[in-house]
Amino acid sequence: MFTLKKIGILTSGGDSQGMNSAIRSVVKTGINNGFEMIGIKRGYKGLMENDFSKLELKDVGDILYRGGTFLQSARSEEFKTEHGQLKAINNLKKAEIDYLVVIGGDGSYRGADALGKRGIKTYGLPGTIDNDIPLTDYTIGFDTTLNVVTDAIGNLRDTMSSHERVSVIEVMGRNAGDIALQAGISSGVDAILIPELEWDITKVSNRLKHGFEEGKTHSIVMVAEGAGKAEDIATLIREHTDLDTRSTVLGHIQRGGTPSAFDRIFTSRMGHEVINLIKQDISGVALGMEKNKITYHTFDEIFKSKDVFDKKLYEIFEDLV
Numbered sequence: 001m002f003t004l005k006k007i008g009i010l011t012s013g014g015d016s017q018g019m020n021s022a023i024r025s026v027v028k029t030g031i032n033n034g035f036e037m038i039g040i041k042r043g044y045k046g047l048m049e050n051d052f053s054k055l056e057l058k059d060v061g062d063i064l065y066r067g068g069t070f071l072q073s074a075r076s077e078e079f080k081t082e083h084g085q086l087k088a089i090n091n092l093k094k095a096e097i098d099y100l101v102v103i104g105g106d107g108s109y110r111g112a113d114a115l116g117k118r119g120i121k122t123y124g125l126p127g128t129i130d131n132d133i134p135l136t137d138y139t140i141g142f143d144t145t146l147n148v149v150t151d152a153i154g155n156l157r158d159t160m161s162s163h164e165r166v167s168v169i170e171v172m173g174r175n176a177g178d179i180a181l182q183a184g185i186s187s188g189v190d191a192i193l194i195p196e197l198e199w200d201i202t203k204v205s206n207r208l209k210h211g212f213e214e215g216k217t218h219s220i221v222m223v224a225e226g227a228g229k230a231e232d233i234a235t236l237i238r239e240h241t242d243l244d245t246r247s248t249v250l251g252h253i254q255r256g257g258t259p260s261a262f263d264r265i266f267t268s269r270m271g272h273e274v275i276n277l278i279k280q281d282i283s284g285v286a287l288g289m290e291k292n293k294i295t296y297h298t299f300d301e302i303f304k305s306k307d308v309f310d311k312k313l314y315e316i317f318e319d320l321v
């Protein structure tokens with residue numbers, strides 16, 4: 001009897017806005033091109049626990065504009081072990097899944113690559129708000145997060161201005177300052193502290209002091225979580241300047257909300273392309289966008305590359321303060 005080829009799909013690591021849109025695109029394009037689609041719950045955890053179900057077109061209705069991921073996500077230590085990976089492979093084989101699409105960040109890519117080295121045809125889509133994956137200009141959810149952070153800073157500015165305070169705002173980005181830098185520029189902040197560059201509290205403080213002397217009614221300092229804690233930096237600034245400071249950690253609010261039009265279109269394009277690659281039997285690759293083209297590279301190429309920090313953008317910022 002003729003059976004359809006099966007594609008499994010899962011979301012893994014920190015979720016990001018646009019993951020649902022990516023799932024929708026992969027599932028719709030897959031079904032419309034004659035594949036059977038299988039949803040795997042809770043990332044690699046569900047893969048090891050056999051938490052699989054067939055997805056129909058109706059299952060991905062009404063999710064395009066929802067944040068989060070309806071397949072849910074998880075981090076799993078067990079999956080990093082040989083035992084965990086063999087359990088996952090056994091389940092994939094039993095379910096006769098021919099291809100596996102993984103939406104997640106660098107850790108999830110390492111998991112997909114490990115499965116690939118054990119004979120599974122795997123594909124990565126860059127799902128993380130941090131924008132820290134090499135060989136793609138954007139990651140899924142990054143653009144939405146920039147908009148969420150920009151809105152939040154607008155609200156903080158109002159009250160900081162009334163009280164003539166300095167607001168120190170901590171945003172996500174364990175190892176990357178992309179959210180801090182880009183949302184900092186879009187919000188017109190006064191200083192940006194990121195893990196990629198050394199910062200000097202005296203220089204930052206002098207800049208803030210000078211701004212208030214020139215008549216500013218508030219100042220905003222943006223800190224990526226990988227560069228320091230907002231509370232500590234607010235204390236240091238108070239000690240160096242005598243200005244009144246407040247700290248805010250934006251936290252997980254940054255990972256929610258309806259995906260931006262950009263994230264919806266970006267993920268729709270990548271979902272389409274991954275099915276194209278499957279049809280050509282190209283595997284062991286992750287997709288992304290470079291210079292507005294959807295591109296793909298092997299996992300090895302991605303692991304060997306460094307996520308390039310946009311120095312030019314930081315220089316632009318320094319000329320805007």
Ligand SMILES: Nc1ncnc2c1ncn2[C@@H]1O[C@H](COP(=O)(O)OP(=O)(O)O)[C@@H](O)[C@H]1O
Pocket residue numbers: 012013014044074075076077078079080104105106107108109110111112114127128
């Ligand atoms: N080196 C690795 N080998 C195999 N699996 C890994 C590896 N690193 C991470 N993973 C799996 O991928 C999951 C997600 O990775 P994590 O780093 O938490 O998030 P992200 O994918 O967003 O970077 C981990 O919980 C783990 O199950």
Ligand SMILES: O=P(O)(O)OC[C@H]1O[C@](O)(COP(=O)(O)O)[C@@H](O)[C@@H]1O
Pocket residue numbers: 013014015105106127128129130172173174225255
């Ligand atoms: O939600 P959790 O598990 O506390 O993780 C928080 C981390 O997840 C992120 O939002 C995304 O990180 P990953 O892409 O590596 O999962 C980081 O910016 C943040 O440090």
